[in-house]
Amino acid sequence: MLYINCPHCGMRSQNEFSYGGDASVKRPELNKEISDNEWDDFVYNRKSLRGKHLELWQHISGCRQWIKVERDTSTHEIFRTFKANEEIA
Amino acid sequence: MQKYSIFNLVKNAFSNHQNWDLAWKDPTPKEEYDVVIIGGGGHGLATAYYLAKEHNITKVAIIEKGWIGGGNVGRNTTIIRSNYMHDENGLFSEFGMELWRKMSQDLNYNVMFSPRGIINLAHSDAQMNAYARRGNSMRLNGIDALLLNREQVKEIIPMADFSDNVRFPIFGGLMQPSAGTARHDAVAWGYARQADSMGVDIIQNCEVIGFDVSAGKINGIRTSRGNIKAKKVGLCVAGSTNILAEKLNMTLPIETHLLQACVSEPIKPVLDNVVTFGAGHFYVSQSDKGEMVMGGDLDGYNSYAQRGNLPTLQHVLTEGIAMMPFLSKLKMLRTWGGIMDMSMDGSPIIDKTHIEGLYLNCGWCYGGFKATPASGWTFAHTIAQDRVHELNAGYSLNRFSTGHLIDEKGLGTKTWIS
Numbered sequence: 001m002l003y004i005n006c007p008h009c010g011m012r013s014q015n016e017f018s019y020g021g022d023a024s025v026k027r028p029e030l031n032k033e034i035s036d037n038e039w040d041d042f043v044y045n046r047k048s049l050r051g052k053h054l055e056l057w058q059h060i061s062g063c064r065q066w067i068k069v070e071r072d073t074s075t076h077e078i079f080r081t082f083k084a085n086e087e088i089a
Numbered sequence: 090m091q092k093y094s095i096f097n098l099v100k101n102a103f104s105n106h107q108n109w110d111l112a113w114k115d116p117t118p119k120e121e122y123d124v125v126i127i128g129g130g131g132h133g134l135a136t137a138y139y140l141a142k143e144h145n146i147t148k149v150a151i152i153e154k155g156w157i158g159g160g161n162v163g164r165n166t167t168i169i170r171s172n173y174m175h176d177e178n179g180l181f182s183e184f185g186m187e188l189w190r191k192m193s194q195d196l197n198y199n200v201m202f203s204p205r206g207i208i209n210l211a212h213s214d215a216q217m218n219a220y221a222r223r224g225n226s227m228r229l230n231g232i233d234a235l236l237l238n239r240e241q242v243k244e245i246i247p248m249a250d251f252s253d254n255v256r257f258p259i260f261g262g263l264m265q266p267s268a269g270t271a272r273h274d275a276v277a278w279g280y281a282r283q284a285d286s287m288g289v290d291i292i293q294n295c296e297v298i299g300f301d302v303s304a305g306k307i308n309g310i311r312t313s314r315g316n317i318k319a320k321k322v323g324l325c326v327a328g329s330t331n332i333l334a335e336k337l338n339m340t341l342p343i344e345t346h347l348l349q350a351c352v353s354e355p356i357k358p359v360l361d362n363v364v365t366f367g368a369g370h371f372y373v374s375q376s377d378k379g380e381m382v383m384g385g386d387l388d389g390y391n392s393y394a395q396r397g398n399l400p401t402l403q404h405v406l407t408e409g410i411a412m413m414p415f416l417s418k419l420k421m422l423r424t425w426g427g428i429m430d431m432s433m434d435g436s437p438i439i440d441k442t443h444i445e446g447l448y449l450n451c452g453w454c455y456g457g458f459k460a461t462p463a464s465g466w467t468f469a470h471t472i473a474q475d476r477v478h479e480l481n482a483g484y485s486l487n488r489f490s491t492g493h494l495i496d497e498k499g500l501g502t503k504t505w506i507s
Binding site for chain 2: 053
């Protein structure tokens with residue numbers, strides 16, 4: 001069982017969350033020319049890192065907020081959690 | 090190579106089976122090969138076998154970080170089927186079914202292929218319609234498919250829950266009678282033994298740490314046991330694809346996820362077929378030892394851990410018990426996890442890359458085991474001829490940017506949702 005520290009609600013079990021994928025993916029800026037390759041990278045291509053991975057989760061059975069979680073994909077250890085709009089150094 | 094036969098079995102009995110040849114050698118890596126296959130799993134071993142057998146290319150090495158057959162070919166639920174709707178998947182998998190049927194003879198190794206049939210259960214009228222459509226598509230591609238009504242399903246699997254007040258009543262099902270199971274380890278060992286006998290070097294405990302690429306062309310690989318020159322390199326590393334792709338500065342439409350399976354204690358024969366639950370993701374068959382072999386959803390987050398978490402297992406088995414209530418009475422014998430190369434449309438990639446001499450085989454999602462022979466055969470063709478075969482032409486790497494996706498389930502790019 002993973003335990004995720006929701007920045008809004010505190011420590012909860014993974015059963016309350018649903019996964020949202022790689023949080024480092026950025027949608028292309030819509031007000032400039034976007035190439036097919038840029039869309040390709042945004043929609044399909046993923047680094048799928050082994051080790052520290054910043055990802056989105058939604059506290060779907062709790063506050064329903066989207067959050068960011070820094071988690072190790074080889075040990076499942078969770079290091080830090082952030083609000084969705086928080087800038088991460 | 091010593092042939093496995095009743096004659097040799099009797100002969101070796103006189104020396105207490107102490108004098109059998111080794112099934113494959115343990116060579117030190119040579120300086121150079123025509124083709125290096127990275128990954129000594131089912132697909133890698135099959136590729137090497139078909140390179141030697143179909144294309145007469147025997148200066149081949151298989152480079153394996155651990156031991157051969159220790160990854161997903163050693164930890165799957167052994168289901169073999171070709172019940173796909175899309176032409177690309179159907180024709181590819183049905184070609185594989187042909188190879189499965191003669192595999193034991195081809196490899197002189199009993200892979201215990203058992204065409205016991207697979208039944209996908211339907212739990213609504215809409216699902217019956219969808220199955221009718223899929224069944225018709227299958228038949229158009231020459232694949233056997235039977236649409237069963239509730240009574241016909243009940244005759245085959247009376248132990249399923251046919252009571253009236255269930256959340257997901259069984260309306261019927263789609264059956265592929267020629268689908269089945271096989272002994273997964275034997276597939277890896279059979280391919281390894283034959284490939285070795287034709288001159289392929291199987292190099293275990295050898296980790297790839299880098300690639301030697303210059304002017305857009307591959308020249309070789311760097312490994313924990315030294316540099317190896319190669320004219321061509323094929324990647325067959327399933328869940329580790331992204332790790333190697335990073336060393337090549339490639340970002341792929343693949344994510345690595347965790348999938349669990351489990352077996353119950355062995356019981357007397359009760360289930361003749363492979364059965365899948367249609368209102369979720371759960372499948373079950375009974376092994377020759379009597380264990381109920383079960384699996385279902387991914388754990389649902391990126392992972393390289395090869396070990397699972399209980400919530401998913403509980404969720405999957407809840408579906409199993411809804412389908413066949415007697416399963417709740419069984420003790421769990423063993424659970425395990427493996428890491429899947431989940432592609433963004435649920436279909437695999439067997440293709441050339443932008444680097445000359447580098448070939449890619451990945452994206453097998455839930456269905457890598459059954460594809461082993463067809464994947465090896467088409468990948469060997471792609472490498473040997475430097476062009477894709479018509480069977481794997483649809484499994485191109487650039488289909489994502491051109492929009493020619495093969496999304497059998499219509500799930501989109503959230504690979505962890507099923």
